[in-house]
Amino acid sequence: MKIEELRAGDELLYSGELLLMRDAAQKRLKMLLEEGEELPVSLDGAIIFYAGPAKPTKDSFGAIGPTTSNRMDAFLEMLYLKGVLATVGKGKRGQQAVSLCKEYGRAYFLAPSGAAAALAGRISSMTVVAFDDLGTEAIFRVRVKDFPLYVAIDYLGNDVFIKNRG
Amino acid sequence: MDPAIVELLDHYEGPFSSVLRENAIAAKETGLPICQDTGFLEFFVFQGNEVALEEPIIETLNSAVKKVYNDKPYRYSIVSDPLKRVNTRDNTPVVCHLFPVRGDRLEIRFLVKGGGSENLSRLFMLNPTATVDDLVRTVVESLKESAARGCPPLKVGIGIGGSSDKAMVLAKLALTRSFDERHHDKDYAALEERILGEINDRLSGSGNGYNRLLGAHRDLSLAHRHNAGGTRNGLLYRKKGESNP
Secondary structure, three states, X not given: OOHHHOXXXXXXXXXXXXXXOOHHHHHHHHHHHHOOOOOOOOOOOOEXXXXXXXXXXXXXXXXXXXXXXXXXXXXXXXXXXXXXXXXXXXXXXXXXXXXXXXXXXXXXEEOOOOOHHHHHOOEEEEEEEEOHHHHHHOEEEEEEEEEEEEEEEOOOOOEOOOOOOO | OOHHHHHHHHHOOOOOHHHHHHHHHHHHHHOOOOOOOOOEEEEEEEEEOOOOOOOOHHHHHHHHHHHHHHHOOOOOOOEXXXXXXXXXXXXXXXXXXXXXXXXXXXXXXXEEEOHHHHOOOOOOOOOOOOOHHHHHHHHHHHHHHHHHHOOOOOEXXXXXXXXXXXXXXXXHHHOOOXXXXXXXXXXXXXXXXXXXHHHHHHHOOOOOHHHHHHOOOXXXXXXXXXXXXXXXXXXXXXXXXXXXX
């Protein structure tokens, strides 16, 4: 994915890998770094999806969808410093996140909320890579096909939630 | 699905419109939830004084939720302790509000409330001299700050009056009404319409990124409680033969 080619407001279908992690996992990553420990997963080039899947069924990896990104603004710089390319979540983020996207040249995407059953059908594999004890808040690696994304903050710091606000 | 939601979905042409429509069908066919956040279960139990139960109602509700969440592909979102945060892996305990009423009827309302909407809850202590305009402004300002972090379409529940905790419960109770149901008291119904209009105007102004992105419709339910001189009246869902919840 070429982040520089994407602009706030663009819609795209993404096929490839996503790393699922949310509040609890990021808090643990931060603690590990503060203690000088190695991270249990490489974040270099990763696209992070702020999500915790529901239970799998025999036909599906489970309902899945984005959680509120703004809550995890405080961990965003840590992710960027570890090489994260972009994040995917729900809703408007704070000014701090917009500035970081611009400073590091990274993007923030929205995934559709209220589309968990449809998104489950776009996932072709899912494995736990760290923090299994956190249940739905563990870190998962998933492969997706034609996963709908919307560029909310582009690498220039344009934000659809504040752009053109009258 | 609420017919009001179906209509919104059919007419929605913003981002993600096709996947949202696909989702409604996929959820029906697969039994997967429409949203992965099958969050907190909150129950509002109106129990008549002539109703005798074999066990405390909260035990029945916890057992029911445990069974449903074990059987269905719903996410376990509840932790046992706010500091230790260990997932209970059955989505209990539930939150149960009990309203003792007169009569032989048991009415149970409930919300399946995701964390993303729950954490946008706000409590405001307005002065006794606050006007209706102040009230409307408070609601609109709060939504300007928080609405873009929630999932469209927004449903807004407002509770007014009582103590701080009572107001919050009333706001939740207001959310148990259907999308297009208005308050039974015409003055409060008019206030609902006014607040709804202002929210939609202020958050959907032309050129606003939020509107362009979400094209959303908000709905609002308002529960109120007069608290002057200790009298209580005009409550939501007052029914003949029952005292006020």
